[in-house]
Amino acid sequence: MAQPPATRPNASRRSERSRRAILAAALDLVGEVGYARLSIEGIAARAGVGKQTIYRWWPSKGAVLFDAILALSEDAEGRPAALPDSGDLEADLKQVMRATIEELSDPRFDEPLRALTAERMHDPVLAADHAERLDEPMTEIKKERLRSAQRAGQLPEDLDLDLAVELIWGPLLNRWLLRSGPLTPGYADALVEAVLRGLRP
Amino acid sequence: MAQPPATRPNASRRSERSRRAILAAALDLVGEVGYARLSIEGIAARAGVGKQTIYRWWPSKGAVLFDAILALSEDAEGRPAALPDSGDLEADLKQVMRATIEELSDPRFDEPLRALTAERMHDPVLAADHAERLDEPMTEIKKERLRSAQRAGQLPEDLDLDLAVELIWGPLLNRWLLRSGPLTPGYADALVEAVLRGLRP
Amino acid sequence: MAQPPATRPNASRRSERSRRAILAAALDLVGEVGYARLSIEGIAARAGVGKQTIYRWWPSKGAVLFDAILALSEDAEGRPAALPDSGDLEADLKQVMRATIEELSDPRFDEPLRALTAERMHDPVLAADHAERLDEPMTEIKKERLRSAQRAGQLPEDLDLDLAVELIWGPLLNRWLLRSGPLTPGYADALVEAVLRGLRP
């Protein structure tokens, strides 16, 4: 719940202390017992908070966890506003993909991210929220790097950037979600190479 | 869900009547209330069956639903053992992709498939079962078509077929699962064209 | 409920407006939902008042209701300082009993009085308060009428007046509280006759 006015009914009297405790408890617990056995009751107890305080500000455990993850990534990094741009698109993408793979292999991210992604598949409201607050900024960052490559003549001017982003990251996400294969640096490289071969002018 | 439902030799005393009623009830209910609020208790009541009869034969509601979907797709089609092979890989793939999109847009398939996919993301046991009984046969069928294209010289001999399958179907699955864009015939065509451009020798 | 509401000298800053609204809301609500589901939260909301304003001046919902009933009976009558005294004790008592029965049948009094009486059965503090502010004045009034009868030679000089009051009003109260029989004018008469037969010299 980073952006104040969007989701908070009346942020004025809200207890920052409780908010932090809830997000922390949610992350802790999802790591300990998994998403399926994560419960609002449990989060409240761990956070030393009344259940109502959670229900007042979040509609579901999925929403709590989403905010927790968002807060986590905001704390961890300082919002990396852009992908690396060394001039060499292929090298840059490989680097990014390898980093993504590493992140997805970190159990601190894997469990909660996986849970969140499962949740949004069912719940269109949650899905819209995630799309707006997570996917769109990320996609924009990726498209920005591709635009830079277009300017450098490494990609055709008329390329459908949304499609391109999907071509690059879609297979990776799929392999991660469905565990349909190992996530190795070699896979990252092979994927980038194969896709770029098709995209280049 | 233990035995492949086609031949169940030693399930001597098992009531076929109840089995069908359970699978039908599961499909009905998942369509009515969604996967999250689907319950074994509810399935039993709808099927006019004791709860124990479900627990005796399936380990979880996910397993019931999986069998239900398997039975559904078996009834619907007659197991298409191969992808179309007209000699024109691009045309064939476009046709298959368009058909897939149509299937995924059918609410009779959408909800339960989505639920199933979400479930397997958490549960590695379920995931392995799905991989074995659903993904592997499907992937083999797809790879077979690509092999045929290799023989026809439309794809390089040393192509990594598993990667190729992921490149083609991964983005589509992703768009469907995450609702990150509309599933249109045009999208199918653009996807196939872009990927094949990269794969061709 | 601290100060007798008639004279409240030092409640300097207290809002008379809120006090009235609270008592009125309490009476309204107890009539609508009954005592068990009456809540301070509900009274505050109905009265358009902060919860704290209630907690500041009353210790419990029972105390609020007690004041509300007291205020009600003060408004309704002008404090009848004495029972009727026509010289005929039996006739006077019958009249009073019939009036009491009528009052107890009025739903405006029945529910809240019943609630109050139930409450004081548990809570000795409340009970003492009620005894002091409600019962003792009433009992004194009743005993006064009996004393007059003693002076007129209709009752023995050495009669235990407290016991006599209990003998007359006890059965009536019991029948009302426990609903152990219908409250009719005939019952009032029979009761008075039977008791007086035993009390007379």
Next chain:
Amino acid sequence: MAQPPATRPNASRRSERSRRAILAAALDLVGEVGYARLSIEGIAARAGVGKQTIYRWWPSKGAVLFDAILALSEDAEGRPAALPDSGDLEADLKQVMRATIEELSDPRFDEPLRALTAERMHDPVLAADHAERLDEPMTEIKKERLRSAQRAGQLPEDLDLDLAVELIWGPLLNRWLLRSGPLTPGYADALVEAVLRGLRP
């Protein structure tokens, strides 16, 4: 819930073990924390029983407690089917009243009985249940003793027995419930004497 078919939906599969544990826990707890802080949740926990098992068989904590008290008095005595009958009505009644006073002074009975009586004042359903299962048998026993006195010529033939019972026991119950005076053997005697004086032919 002593009488099987009256209150049990389907007594066949009911766990006698749980039933006993629940009634015992209810009595224990009401003694420890009082009726107001007695909770179904608490009873269930103390009895080592699921809450649903209580809700399945009783509609409210008041109903549980009523059964608990009924069971208690059934265990304690062997159903005293009649009041003592020595031929001397006054002596017999004094003895009974003194015994009643003693029982009402026993905290093992006082708290729960008081709570129950308060509860039935609000809840007409509970009230009817109590009237049927507790009051009516008791009243019948009392009336039987009075009928015997009628036969012995100690009471008039045309006496309204229901009224007589109320005259004798009503004041006592009232004094107990409202704590409007001390419950002493002397009070019992005075009460019986005064009432009988009025009832005798």
Next chain:
DNA sequence: GTATAATCGAGACGGTACGTCCCGTCTTAGT
């Protein structure tokens, strides 16, 4: 006439209990 402090409405907070839904196990009767 202004300052100033008690009181006000509003409502968030940590809690307890509610009554309900299901879980997965179990027992009973019926076929």
Next chain:
DNA sequence: ACTAAGACGGGACGTACCGTCTCGATTATAC
């Protein structure tokens, strides 16, 4: 042997209130 039925101990749900606790925003004396 398997079934329909459903009671059982248990966990969590989402809601209602509890009594306490800030928040500004009035008021209504006492300066």
